[in-house]
Amino acid sequence: MIWLDGWLVDRSGVMLKSVTVLSKAFGGITLLAALTVWHGCGADRQSASSFHVYSTVDTSRAAIGDVVRFQVWAKGVGERRISFPPMTADDRDIQVAEGRELEGDNSGDFGMEFEVTFWDTGRFELPAYAVNVLNKGNDSVDYAITMDPVVVTVESVVTDAQPSLRDIKAPVPIPLILPYRIILSVAAMIFLLGFLVWIWRKRVAEKREVPELQIPSRPPREVARERLRDLREKNLDIREAVKEFYAELSHIVREYIEHQFFIRAMEMTTSEIEMVKDLFLLECEDVDLMLDVLKRADLAKFACFQHEKVRCRRDLGTISEFINKTRAHLSLVKNGVTEVEAL
Numbered sequence: 618m619i620w621l622d623g624w625l626v627d628r629s630g631v632m633l634k635s636v637t638v639l640s641k642a643f644g645g646i647t648l649l650a651a652l653t654v655w656h657g658c659g660a661d662r663q664s665a666s667s668f669h670v671y672s673t674v675d676t677s678r679a680a681i682g683d684v685v686r687f688q689v690w691a692k693g694v695g696e697r698r699i700s701f702p703p704m705t706a707d708d709r710d711i712q713v714a715e716g717r718e719l720e721g722d723n724s725g726d727f728g729m730e731f732e733v734t735f736w737d738t739g740r741f742e743l744p745a746y747a748v749n750v751l752n753k754g755n756d757s758v759d760y761a762i763t764m765d766p767v768v769v770t771v772e773s774v775v776t777d778a779q780p781s782l783r784d785i786k787a788p789v790p791i792p793l794i795l796p797y798r799i800i801l802s803v804a805a806m807i808f809l810l811g812f813l814v815w816i817w818r819k820r821v822a823e824k825r826e827v828p829e830l831q832i833p834s835r836p837p838r839e840v841a842r843e844r845l846r847d848l849r850e851k852n853l854d855i856r857e858a859v860k861e862f863y864a865e866l867s868h869i870v871r872e873y874i875e876h877q878f879f880i881r882a883m884e885m886t887t888s889e890i891e892m893v894k895d896l897f898l899l900e901c902e903d904v905d906l907m908l909d910v911l912k913r914a915d916l917a918k919f920a921c922f923q924h925e926k927v928r929c930r931r932d933l934g935t936i937s938e939f940i941n942k943t944r945a946h947l948s949l950v951k952n953g954v955t956e957v958e959a960l
Contacts, residue, residue, distance in 0.1 A: 668693045670748050672764045679735060680774050687767065688719065689746055690728040698751040700758075701729035706744060710737040735771040743767040837876035841940050844869045848933060853926045862929055863917035870911060870936055877943060887911045899942060907939045 668691075675686045691699050704713050712734040719728035735741055747763040848865055852858055874882040874890070878897060882890055887908065894904045910932045916922035924932075 668695065668697065670762045670764065672746060672767060674743075674767055674769065677768065678770045678772065680772055681736060681738060682734065683771075685733045685735070685769055687731045687733050687743060687746075688728055689730075689748060689764070690719075690721065690726065691748055692721070692723075692726050694725045694727060696753075698753065699727065700749045700751060702747070702749060704731045704744075704746060706733075708741065711735060711741060711743075733769075735769065738771050738773045741769050741771060743769065837873050838940055838943075840876075841869055841873040842937070845933065845937055845940075853929055856923065859923055859929060860917050860921065863914035863924070863932075866933065866936060867911055867914035867918065870907065870939075873940060887915055897943075899939075903939060903942055906935050910935055 670689070670691045672687065672689045674688075679685050687704070689701060701716060701718075704716065706713050714732040714734075716729045716731050719730055720726070721728060733743065743766055745763050745766045747761040749758045749761050751757065752759045844865075848862065848869070851862055851865075853862060871882040871885075871890075874880050874897075880890070880893060880896060890911065891908050894901070894908065897904050913922075913924060913928070913932060917924060
């Protein structure tokens with residue numbers, strides 16, 4: 618080993634003295650830093666685990682009717698069981714609302730907030746609030762931590778030294794509020810209903826057929842006599858001819874009654890015609906003879922009853938006489954002529 622500029626150096630070129638000095642200095646610095654960190658952490662743990670209770674208000678000066686928020690906090694609760702009792706005030710000018718639970722930033726921080734309203738001016742002192750610490754085995758109170766009273770000054774909203782009453786303001790006019798939606802809905806419903814009624818009436822008017830007034834070109838008596846003359850020439854020797862004869866005879870009588878007396882005989886049965894026989898301006902015997910012919914015609918048409926040829930000719934004469942008597946009676950009534958002259 619040799620000395621070189623104050624350093625001890627062996628033959629391998631290693632500086633032994635400098636290494637020893639530097640190692641001792643580094644060890645001292647490390648020990649000092651460890652002590653500092655340990656002290657700080659211990660202080661933090663002690664601060665986090667310390668249990669304390671305090672109260673705050675958001676303002677110490679308020680006006681009548683303002684809401685002052687009174688908060689009570691319990692920090693570092695840990696395993697302790699605490700309870701916040703309701704806050705009461707003996708002063709009738711102080712109104713305390715129901716409390717609201719609060720949660721702090723740390724898991725062991727709990728709080729309670731009460732809204733306090735003052736209804737008079739002056740200096741008010743909120744009563745001392747106590748937080749109860751409960752026993753671990755039951756809900757009984759182990760001990761209570763009471764905080765100092767909080768003073769709040771309530772000022773008047775009137776700043777004038779000699780206030781005077783102001784005039785009563787005029788009532789605010791209420792704007793006219795029209796239910797436009799309801800009005801439009803009702804109007805649309807009325808319009809739709811009217812449109813449906815118009816369509817319905819239009820369809821009914823289109824379907825309604827005005828009956829045409831049929832005025833016979835010749836008197837009903839002449840038409841009936843002409844058809845009776847054609848019927849006399851019909852051959853009744855054939856079996857089916859009797860049925861056709863009575864069908865044609867029944868049609869002639871019913872058509873004559875309908876056009877002469879305005880009775881819808883074409884659509885009526887013989888029984889129905891018999892029920893309205895009083896409408897004929899004839900004697901009952903003449904009407905009954907005509908009805909007997911219609912009944913025999915019904916037997917021939919619907920029951921295929923074969924009447925004798927003599928009976929057919931006799932019924933044809935009965936209907937011809939019925940038509941003549943009808944004309945004679947109407948002429949007697951309308952024109953004032955005698956029955957002999959009409960015939």
